Amino acid sequence: MSRPVFRFAPSPNGPLHLGHALAALTAYRAAETAGGRFLLRIEDIDTTRCRAEYEAAIHDDLAWLGLDWEKPVRKQSEHFDDYRQALDRLQAMGLLYTCYASRSEIAADIAAREVVSGQSWPRDPDGAAHVPKDVLDAREVAKRAAAGAPFSLRLDMAAALERVPGPLHWLESGTGPEGETGEVRADPAAWGNVVLARKDIPTSYHIAVVIDDELQEITHVVRGHDLYHATSVHRLLQELLDLPAPIYRHHRLLNDPAGRKLSKSDGDTGLGALRRRGLTAAEIVDLVGLVSDRETPATAPR
Numbered sequence: 659m660s661r662p663v664f665r666f667a668p669s670p671n672g673p674l675h676l677g678h679a680l681a682a683l684t685a686y687r688a689a690e691t692a693g694g695r696f697l698l699r700i701e702d703i704d705t706t707r708c709r710a711e712y713e714a715a716i717h718d719d720l721a722w723l724g725l726d727w728e729k730p731v732r733k734q735s736e737h738f739d740d741y742r743q744a745l746d747r748l749q750a751m752g753l754l755y756t757c758y759a760s761r762s763e764i765a766a767d768i769a770a771r772e773v774v775s776g777q778s779w780p781r782d783p784d785g786a787a788h789v790p791k792d793v794l795d796a797r798e799v800a801k802r803a804a805a806g807a808p809f810s811l812r813l814d815m816a817a818a819l820e821r822v823p824g825p826l827h828w829l830e831s832g833t834g835p836e837g838e839t840g841e842v843r844a845d846p847a848a849w850g851n852v853v854l855a856r857k858d859i860p861t862s863y864h865i866a867v868v869i870d871d872e873l874q875e876i877t878h879v880v881r882g883h884d885l886y887h888a889t890s891v892h893r894l895l896q897e898l899l900d901l902p903a904p905i906y907r908h909h910r911l912l913n914d915p916a917g918r919k920l921s922k923s924d925g926d927t928g929l930g931a932l933r934r935r936g937l938t939a940a941e942i943v944d945l946v947g948l949v950s951d952r953e954t955p956a957t958a959p960r
């Protein structure tokens with residue numbers, strides 16, 4: 659039997675914080691325990707926000723934490739063609755449509771629908787309203803297409819769901835935000851017509867992650883609860899593109915002392931900042947609530 663493959667897949671759009679340390683250490687230790695492989699993947703499809711210095715800091719921070727990973731490291735920005743091929747397949751299946759409507763046009767359209775129906779329009783797990791397919795009429799779409807206007811490529815969720823034979827599930831070896839575990843039912847419909855590419859970024863997190871997890875033969879995905887519901891979209895795309903489903907392990911999120919989710923813009927919990935303040939890797943392990951397994955605890959400066 660081949661060895662299990664785990665990965666840590668950060669985006670270099672800011673400094674890694676304690677939550678990333680928890681994700682990376684959890685995946686790394688799970689790989690060690692399972693006698694598996696550990697990969698680092700740089701998720702830098704948003705070339706407008708990702709920066710080389712953050713990428714270098716990811717390598718420094720992880721090495722400082724005592725992790726090592728297989729080389730070469732896959733960088734998503736070098737593989738747009740792989741994602742294009744997947745999008746082409748979905749397009750050929752008639753499951754994508756081009757959306758030229760702007761955010762404000764979509765918001766106005768939904769507000770009007772809510773007035774007419776007297777009901778609130780469905781929202782996705784992140785709280786954003788589902789985007790209707792027909793915000794603009796065919797003439798306006800043709801006009802904007804001819805003018806080369808900005809657009810997003812969206813999955814036609816209703817058409818996509820018709821292509822899958824029945825309910826989709828995934829194996830959750832961690833827990834969901836509500837304690838879900840074991841065989842969990844995916845609910846891709848909850849997301850509506852998700853964006854899978856844009857004019858300026860020719861892919862999306864959802865497409866790149868399922869393609870790379872398959873190309874890198876990832877068997878175990880370890881990541882935070884913030885991506886738990888996205889797994890429903892990933893299961894749908896895997897089904898549509900005939901990709902195997904890894905086992906998922908979602909872990910708790912860390913909060914700052916005020917109870918807010920950690921963010922890359924909050925420098926205080928950045929791993930580099932903590933390192934410069936003199937904390938040790940072992941102290942980071944303790945801080946994120948993992949049991950430190952130092953072999954020589956007496957030498958760790960306290």
Ligand code: GLU
Pocket residue numbers: 666667668669701867880881885
């Ligand atoms: N790139 C994502 C992030 O930094 C993680 C993706 C994943 O683990 O699936 O939040």
